[in-house]
Amino acid sequence: MNRLLVLARHGQSEWNLKNLFTGWKDPGLTDLGVEEAREAGRRLKALGVQFDIAYTSDLSRAQRTCKLILEEIGQPDLRTIMDQALNERDYGDLSGLNKDDARQRWGEEQVHLWRRSYDVPPPGGESLKDTVARVLPYYIREILPRVMRGERVLVAAHGNSLRALVMVLDGLTQKTIPSLELATGIPLVYRLNEDTTVADKKVLEA
Numbered sequence: 383m384n385r386l387l388v389l390a391r392h393g394q395s396e397w398n399l400k401n402l403f404t405g406w407k408d409p410g411l412t413d414l415g416v417e418e419a420r421e422a423g424r425r426l427k428a429l430g431v432q433f434d435i436a437y438t439s440d441l442s443r444a445q446r447t448c449k450l451i452l453e454e455i456g457q458p459d460l461r462t463i464m465d466q467a468l469n470e471r472d473y474g475d476l477s478g479l480n481k482d483d484a485r486q487r488w489g490e491e492q493v494h495l496w497r498r499s500y501d502v503p504p505p506g507g508e509s510l511k512d513t514v515a516r517v518l519p520y521y522i523r524e525i526l527p528r529v530m531r532g533e534r535v536l537v538a539a540h541g542n543s544l545r546a547l548v549m550v551l552d553g554l555t556q557k558t559i560p561s562l563e564l565a566t567g568i569p570l571v572y573r574l575n576e577d578t579t580v581a582d583k584k585v586l587e588a
């Protein structure tokens with residue numbers, strides 16, 4: 383049985399380009415972001431990947447990425463479920479601030495803790511731990527049962543909502559999660575075992 387799960391971070395957004403904390407704000411993709419999403423689709427197509435269902439967040443950068451991938455693999459009308467549970471980590475009061483300005487103001491170390499630690503929430507926002515607590519139940523309830531039934535599932539979402547999932551899938555710890563970075567538009571192709579653990583993982587880099 384296939385048990386195929388593909389995770390794809392959206393392509394570059396307008397706010398990625400401007401180096402702004404984004405979170406639940408809703409900027410669109412840049413031209414490069416559109417190209418990255420198409421390229422993700424082309425790499426999946428080269429592997430012969432087809433999906434039975436797609437999941438994306440409530441935010442347009444992930445939705446557009448999802449659509450572009452599906453167009454490239456020739457499944458533009460595939461059933462796609464959008465849910466806020468897959469949204470980016472909420473950056474709270476940092477949303478809209480420039481990341482370099484934030485480093486100037488609060489220091490490199492504090493900003494790194496907000497961005498990459500497991501359990502330090504940015505003011506008014508979600509830590510990765512909070513994001514795991516939001517994303518994981520949705521994965522277990524909605525997505526995983528489909529994968530276990532042999533449905534081939536695409537999840538197009540965000541840097542930190544996908545870090546939350548990858549942390550669980552790859553068995554990363556609070557110590558190892560800070561070094562995990564997910565590049566825009568690079569699909570992670572997982573095949574799962576019967577017991578829901580990871581049988582195989584491919585990162586579709588250039």
Ligand SMILES: O=C(O)[C@@H](CO)OP(=O)(O)O
Binds near residue numbers: 405470
């Ligand atoms: O701004 C954000 O929402 C995220 C993803 O772009 O940023 P970071 O990589 O700093 O967590």
